Amino acid sequence: xxxxxxxxxxxxxxxTFSMIASPMIVELLAxxxxxxxxxxxxxxxxxxxxxxxxxxxxxxxxxxxxxxxxANEPSLIGAALDVGAAGVIVPxxxxxxxxxxxxxxxxxxxxxxxxxxxxVRAAGYAAGVEWYPQANRETAVLVMVEGAAGIAALPxxxxxxxxxxxxxxxxDLSQALGRPGDVEHPEVVAxxxxxxxxxxxxxxxxxxxxxxxxxxxxxxDLGVRLVAVSFDTxxxxxxxxxxxxxxxxxxxxxxxxx
Numbered sequence: 081x082x083x084x085x086x087x088x089x090x091x092x093x094x095x096t097f098s099m100i101a102s103p104m105i106v107e108l109l110a111x112x113x114x115x116x117x118x119x120x121x122x123x124x125x126x127x128x129x130x131x132x133x134x135x136x137x138x139x140x141x142x143x144x145x146x147x148x149x150x151a152n153e154p155s156l157i158g159a160a161l162d163v164g165a166a167g168v169i170v171p172x173x174x175x176x177x178x179x180x181x182x183x184x185x186x187x188x189x190x191x192x193x194x195x196x197x198x199x200v201r202a203a204g205y206a207a208g209v210e211w212y213p214q215a216n217r218e219t220a221v222l223v224m225v226e227g228a229a230g231i232a233a234l235p236x237x238x239x240x241x242x243x244x245x246x247x248x249x250x251x252d253l254s255q256a257l258g259r260p261g262d263v264e265h266p267e268v269v270a271x272x273x274x275x276x277x278x279x280x281x282x283x284x285x286x287x288x289x290x291x292x293x294x295x296x297x298x299x300x301d302l303g304v305r306l307v308a309v310s311f312d313t314x315x316x317x318x319x320x321x322x323x324x325x326x327x328x329x330x331x332x333x334x335x336x337x338x
Contacts, residue, residue, distance in 0.1 A: 087285035099124030103137030110141035154185035162200035167220030174229035176236035226252035245285035
């Protein structure tokens with residue numbers, strides 16, 4: 081089943097954001113049973129060289145790799161897909177025109193304007209003409225609705241042809257609602273609920289970030305189709321701290337980096 085199909089049907093996907101540029105982390109996430117991995121090239125130190133290693137590692141582990149690109153820039157979107165990303169998350173979308181540009185950058189003609197190169201990894205290094213429509217069908221495009229402008233333009237964004245999903249940034253959403261950082265405030269939860277309902281009415285999937293498993297379960301209960309639980313860095317730190325505290329006790333002072 082392709083990633084767009086999984087976003088539309090079947091059980092919701094549970095994933096996490098990954099900023100650690102190691103294929104071992106990708107393999108561990110697959111071993112732990114995550115449904116996908118979001119490789120964070122926006123806030124993480126992941127560039128083309130890292131993605132060229134991490135995406136094949138994810139594919140080898142049957143873990144769909146989704147790349148959050150640094151910006152709504154066709155070359156960045158195309159480069160991630162050329163390496164073999166199953167989909168992209170495009171940040172800071174504030175209008176239907178911006179959402180349409182993101183979709184166009186991820187689709188070959190006649191559905192978009194993605195640059196054509198049959199010799200890249202995603203094309204098997206020697207694609208025939210049949211690969212281009214197949215790539216269009218199998219590539220998922222999600223855009224991030226994070227701020228006040230994106231929220232205001234949500235009806236128009238949801239109507240963009242070829243859009244597979246919107247990804248809600250709850251922290252930026254809380255800021256836009258005057259509740260910075262309080263992602264569990266009733267106003268924030270109510271707005272997330274309204275966004276999910278609006279997307280469902282247009283048959284568009286929703287994704288969202290959840291800093292904790294408890295909040296992830298809450299979003300899933302709302303009908304969100306993809307939930308990214310925390311970051312690999314935070315999950316690793318939590319595990320390391322728990323192991324240290326189990327030995328030393330919770331009163332022991334952890335080391336602070338300079």
